[in-house]
Amino acid sequence: MSGATQSTAVSTGRITRTLIYLVLLLFALFYLLPFFVMVVNSLKPLDEITGGNMMSLPQTWTIQPWLQAWSSAQIGVEPTGLRPYFLNSLLMVVPAVAISTGLGAINGYVLTKWRFRGDNIIFGLLLFSCFIPFQIVLIPMATILGKLGIAGSIPGLVLVHVVYGVGFTTLYYRNYYAAFPTELVRAAMIDGAGFFRIFWRILLPVSGPITVVSVIWQFTNVWNDFLFGASFGGQSQPMTVALNNLVSSSTGVKEYNVHFAGAILAALPTLLVYIVAGRYFVRGLMAGSVKG
Amino acid sequence: MASRADDADFRTKLQEWIPKLVLSPSVALMLVFVYGFILYTIYLSFTGSKMLPKYDLIGIDNYVRLWGLSAWWTAVSNLAVFATLYITICTAIGLTLAILLDQKIRGEGMLRPIYLYPMALSFIVTGTAWKWFLDPGIGLEHTMHLWGWESFEFGWIKDRNMAIYTIVIAAVWQTSGFVMAMFLAGLRGIDNEILKAAQIDGASNWSLYRRIVIPLLRPAFLSAFVILAHLAVKSYDLVIALTGGGPGRATELPATFMYSYTFTRNQMGTGAASAVIMLMTIAAIMMPYLYSELKEKK
Structure with a gap:
């Protein structure tokens, strides 16, 4: 590009x-x-x-509509503005992105440099899990989150996003590490370096570009998610759900200017990430997924 | 001395096991939360579950009921219309923009992000923007009237027969730039020698693209199709934000159908059956693609 x-x-x-x-x-x-x-x-x-x-x-x-959207607009039954929901989204997105990216990196490393019988099947299963319609998991997920006692909480949402994000992050890292010369890994093994040392010292230092892709992808997906937030958000609803409540509430006068300010507030974090790092994202994505 | 040999043996064994141990949490999560849950939902689709899961098997009743529901038929035929238009228009716009942008355009660096930024937005934000833009009372129609074009009419979003097309417009707006990026990457990967040779042979611009460039973009077409098709089947947020499934039920899709039958109408068995149909649709699209992907890489 x-x-x-x-x-x-x-x-x-x-x-x-x-x-x-x-x-x-x-x-x-x-x-x-x-x-x-x-x-x-x-x-x-x-x-x-x-x-x-x-x-x-x-x-x-x-700027009155912006102030109103942020701190005093009616969301559901409470006049809290979007601020608490913005915080919910942040508290959800940071651990979800960090954990899924970390898991993706180490999975990609194992699946390319420590291959074993059946690893392709595992990868195929992971890959397919990226594309499932989430309706197929909504019912059991609601039950399990309740049993684990994390229904309607931030940790519950983090778990959900890690589980359904790890397929994509693994895919990115696997494709990226596949192009890394395996001879270097072999040489390090002969020198006595172990599994983790090779990962830390040899692969992680060159993982910058794909980490950018993985982080942006996960950040955008988790921040923008609506289905899981609406289904399992409970008391900790994320920004997208709150925005939808604000915009589609049927009581009182429709304050369009406040709706727009709210929509832009909801879009701001991903737009910022995109403006700052978008070019690296597209470049990395194309190198990783299209040419594979 | 024997203990030392044992020790070394243990360490090699450990080295062999570490990779599998490291991979196991993800595999366990996947087996439970993806494939376990899929099996569970499939099982529920054969039970008489209403508000809560029940485990009494009732055969294929839910599927029979589902295909007898006019609401489900509306959702399925809406999806067919939506997916066809969405995939075709996105591909056409994406390819056109990529080819045009590839003509040594001044300002490409400015245009590319403008085409791409909608993909950073949530469908809820996109829906909010377009709901308003398409509202005849305050949006585009109103503006045209103010500008003196009194007879201009654009009330699709309030029209049962046309509302589904407003979903297409907003969805194309959101993803066509991304498709452009995929095609542009494909174009930039084509070997220029091939093109030069064809030009020397006297091929016209049009036939150059039709005969040589577009066939070479096959992988990009395939990726674009798979991504767009699975996005279409999963479409949920955009409908909720833009039309809420209305007017009436005019813009229901399988995803919104599943949600309302399962969680608001307490017909969990039927809802589960609809989710299974959605999964099978996606599997039919993805399986051949994934199979060829994995085979090639061996």
């Missing part, structure tokens, strides 16, 4: 090139418009939204 690789560009005339730019810009508009509308309208007072044009900039700029 960088300048080093050549494009397959063909020679084209001036009119064609203008057309190409036009199409590309139109699509850029298509992708930007809904988000632009949200941002602009989150900064307007409510009467300007219901009476005015969604495309126009605010006549009176206000």
Whole structure:
């Protein structure tokens, strides 16, 4: 994806090139418009939204909707704003990402450098588990979380996200480590280095790019998850569930500006991660999964 | 001396076992929480469970009931429409944008993130944005009226027959940029020598792409198809946020059907049966793909 690789560009005339730019810009508009509308309208007072044009900039700029969405909007029955739910999401996402990435790394290491009979079957089972529709596990999961006493809690959600995230992280690390020369690992073994020393000293130091991919992937998935949060969140609902409660509540006046501010608040962490590290993510993802 | 030999023996054995020990927690979690749970749900789908799991086997009654429900047929036919359009449009837009972006475009570095950023958002956020944008009273239709186009009408989201297409629009908006990135990576991986040779032979731009480039993108097409198809079957959040399954039941999908039958209508057996059908659909798509993937890598 960088300048080093050549494009397959063909020679084209001036009119064609203008057309190409036009199409590309139109699509850029298509992708930007809904988000632009949200941002602009989150900064307007409510009467300007219901009476005015969604495309126009605010006549009176206000951050009141943002403050309201953050700390005083009605979520369900409590006027708490989104703040406590934002915290829930953070408390859930950090351990879930850390644990699933750690497990994925060590699994990938075993599955490529310490192969054994049947390892391909295990990998196949893990791989398929990435793609299952989660409806198939909802009923027993509800029962088990209750039996373990972690239903409706942050640890419960962390467990769920680790279990259904480890397939993807293993896939990433396995594909990445598969390209790492096994001779180096053999040489270290002959020198007497053990399982963990080889992992720490030889493989982990070169795992930067794939760790970025794994962390971003897991962070985005766990933060954006709605199904598990809504099913098992209980008293510790994550941000997406709270946002849906805010937006679809049927009582009182619909405060669209507050809804938009809330939606952007919910999107902010993943957007930030994406803006800061998105280019590495796409690069690593393509190297890992498409060309495999 | 014998003890020392035993010791060495023990250590080699240990070295052999460590990798398996390290892998075992993940394998155990997977066997219980994925495959154990799948078997459990399959079992429930043959029981008369209502509000809580029951273990009385009643044969295939739940499946018979399920396929007799008009709500389930609505969900399945909605999924067929949604998946077909979603996969086709995403692939078409993704491929077009990738090919156009690949023409040594100035500002590619600016455009790429703009196309891609929606994939960082939650479907709930996407749904919130589009629900409003598509609302005739305040969104696009209203704006067009204010701009003087009085006869402009766009009320799909309130129209039983058209609402499913609004789900397609929002879903395409969210993922087509990602498909573009997959195709772009594929294009950048093509050996330029092949293209130069074809150009020297006098192939036109159009036939160059149609005859040579697009066939070479086969792996990218396959990955895109698998990813989009499984996303389509799993679609849940977007429907909840955008239409809530409505108007009426017009935009129910199997995922929303399963949830409401299991947890709000207390028809757990039927809900489990619908989940099994969903799993089988995904398995039918994934199995051949996974099989070929694993075989190739040996």
